[in-house]
Amino acid sequence: MKSVEVRRGGISSIIRRLFSIFSKKKKVVLGIYGPVNSGKTTLANKISRDFAGVSVGSVSRIPHETRKIQYVENVEIRVPGGGRLLMDIIDTPGIATKVSYRTFLRYGMKKEEAIERAREAALGVIEAIKxxxxxxxxxxxxxxxxDPTSQVNFVIAGNLKFRGIPYIVVANKIDLPYSRPESVIKSFPEEIVVPISALTGENIELLYEKIYEVAKR
Incomplete structure (x- = not known):
């Protein structure tokens, strides 16, 4: 999967984004962000498979499986009532406030491999923010x-708000018996929160509708 070209934007990127929102451009770029192992790639794969028939990337129980940006272009989602939205999907590496090679030692990696994995993971965090x-x-x-009140979740939300990027909070993994989507809703009282299971597809149609609604505002 080829990597996404990342450009520094500054003021020009903000102007470009505002122009795209107000002109309701024909195609939008959907970025998927979150902490490590929150289910970002599983969700990216679900969306892409549903509407384009292809996967975006691989998933693993090992943290930081996704260490480079992955993307798929020209995915057209369709919602009830005939609504259609063409978009490019960007699946980003998991964001963490600390990356230690010792984490990977617990998964059976040798020290040299673990150090390299940690280096790649740290670079992936930077690439995700960019x-x-x-x-x-x-x-x-x-x-x-x-716990949805983690520093990582609030750092990501703060970055999105600062840049003026509209976003939806996805309370993932509701298929698990110990999930608490209501705690996510309480932690983000001013945001759109959609509880789903990216793995089973539970409630995914509602998420598609919300993506469409936000894009068309």
Whole structure:
């Protein structure tokens, strides 16, 4: 999968994004962000398979499986009532406030391999933040089995707000018996929150409708 070209934007990127929103351009860029192992790539794959028949990337129980930006172009989602939205999907590496090679040692990696994996993961975090320059709409994927008030979740949300990027909070993994989507809703009282299971597809249609609604505002 070829990597996304990342450009520094500054003021020009903000102007470009505002222009795209007000002109309701024909295609939007959807960025998927969240902490490590929150289900970002599983969600990206679900969306892409549903409407384009292809996967975006591989998933793993090992943290930081996605260490480079992955994307698929020209995915057209369709919602009830005949609505259609053409978009490019960007799946980003998991964002973390700390990356340690010791994490990977617990998964059986040798020290040299673990250090290299940690280096790649740290670079992936930087690349994920930089990719915000080209995103029109974002999904903040939160693992509903964990505390939603983590620093990472709020850092991502703060970056999106600062840049003026409209976003939807996705309370993922509701298929698990110990999920608490209601805690995600309480933690983001001013945001659109959609509880889903990216793995089973539960409630995914509602997410598609919300993506369409946000894009057409």
């Amino acid at each position: 990719s915000l320059d080209r995103v029109d709409i974002a999904l903040l994927v939160v693992d509903s089995t964990k």
